Amino acid sequence: MNLQLITNAEVVHKQVYYGHPRPGNGEESVEISYPTTEVVGHGSFGVVFTTTIKETGEPVAIKKVLQDRRFKNRELEIMKLLKHPNVIDLKYYFYEKDPHGEVYLNLILDYMPQSLYQRLRHFVHIPSAMPRLEIKCYMYQLFKSLNYLHNFACVCHRDIKPQNLLVDPVSWSLRLCDFGSAKQLKPSEPNVSYICSRYYRAPELIFGATHYSNQIDVWSSGCVMAELLLGQPMFPGESGIDQLVEIIKILGTPSRQEICAMNPNYMEHKFPQIKPIPLSRVFKKEDDPTVQFLANTLKYDPMERFNALQCLCSSYFDELRHAEGHLQDVVSSLKLLEFDYDTELAHLTPDQLEAVKLRLKPISVR
Numbered sequence: 001m002n003l004q005l006i007t008n009a010e011v012v013h014k015q016v017y018y019g020h021p022r023p024g025n026g027e028e029s030v031e032i033s034y035p036t037t038e039v040v041g042h043g044s045f046g047v048v049f050t051t052t053i054k055e056t057g058e059p060v061a062i063k064k065v066l067q068d069r070r071f072k073n074r075e076l077e078i079m080k081l082l083k084h085p086n087v088i089d090l091k092y093y094f095y096e097k098d099p100h101g102e103v104y105l106n107l108i109l110d111y112m113p114q115s116l117y118q119r120l121r122h123f124v125h126i127p128s129a130m131p132r133l134e135i136k137c138y139m140y141q142l143f144k145s146l147n148y149l150h151n152f153a154c155v156c157h158r159d160i161k162p163q164n165l166l167v168d169p170v171s172w173s174l175r176l177c178d179f180g181s182a183k184q185l186k187p188s189e190p191n192v193s194y195i196c197s198r199y200y201r202a203p204e205l206i207f208g209a210t211h212y213s214n215q216i217d218v219w220s221s222g223c224v225m226a227e228l229l230l231g232q233p234m235f236p237g238e239s240g241i242d243q244l245v246e247i248i249k250i251l252g253t254p255s256r257q258e259i260c261a262m263n264p265n266y267m268e269h270k271f272p273q274i275k276p277i278p279l280s281r282v283f284k285k286e287d288d289p290t291v292q293f294l295a296n297t298l299k300y301d302p303m304e305r306f307n308a309l310q311c312l313c314s315s316y317f318d319e320l321r322h323a324e325g326h327l328q329d330v331v332s333s334l335k336l337l338e339f340d341y342d343t344e345l346a347h348l349t350p351d352q353l354e355a356v357k358l359r360l361k362p363i364s365v366r
């Protein structure tokens, strides 16, 4: 995405629909105005520019995508469902026609200053490591967003990568964006395996599985965390199949059982036998809970891989639950230890709920 400055802003007025209409109000609309525009970015599906809504003073990003009239826009339908502090919020949307009669959908989203990709490039450029606590806060919020997405909205994001994680480097808040590849997966229905950006693709996708689960997002998140720690992608595959080679070079050749767990229909089992490199050697400077956490997110077998809530409960995040001084201020201003029962924990059995609530509490009040 190239960012380019636009000058000579003019104010436009638009009749827009609310992203989350009040219950019973159908597709409620309102008129807003905003200057066009300060910054634009070109993505694979359209442009994104940032501006400020005149009536409310809200800074927003407007993502404009070409609308195929034959289909409902899945990104819009999914974004209407989502409301969580760690997910980019759809404030309004509207359609517009260009002079050639093409229809564009405009998604008006809450604004975040940077992507995690840009934040990491900042540290690589200095050069210095990203502070370990900053990484931990971002990863915690990422898994909070995934726990909500997977268990409440039943949506799989399918394109977790640093470019789609938006952050505020001052408050350390994080929000997940770009639901252009997201889908509600149904166990009985097949899904395309050619999704997710290469470095972050779960091995079951590389093995061509069509009955994968939300666990593909956990693998991608493990790759993001590894990249933040290393300053460069952990599995930088140069092609689809080379991606698997990069994974095997570190995790070793998957066993017959692991291949079967990734894709039971995968027949060719001819791989050179490579031994795994212990992750403690790849991440020499990291402590045991960090290395163990990465090992639990980067497992071949999707069922053995931690799910998002198990990740949140991991001892890697205990430092946030123990927090004192400045970190305690960060934790409380980001409301990291606050969970909403209905949208974050309602899928648990009563026994699981008790155990999880105990685990996620600040340590001082246990």
Ligand SMILES: Nc1ncnc2c1ncn2[C@@H]1O[C@H](COP(=O)(O)OP(=O)(O)OP(=O)(O)O)[C@@H](O)[C@H]1O
Binding pocket: 001, 041, 042, 043, 044, 045, 046, 047, 048, 050, 060, 061, 063, 088, 109, 110, 111, 112, 113, 114, 115, 163, 164, 166, 177, 178, 179, 180
């Ligand atoms: N809410 C937002 N606030 C600030 N910047 C944003 C916002 N949403 C998107 N962006 C910027 O625009 C970029 C592209 O957004 P998005 O990923 O949604 O579009 P895309 O067309 O799907 O892009 P891609 O080609 O990367 O898939 C983001 O990486 C980010 O830099």
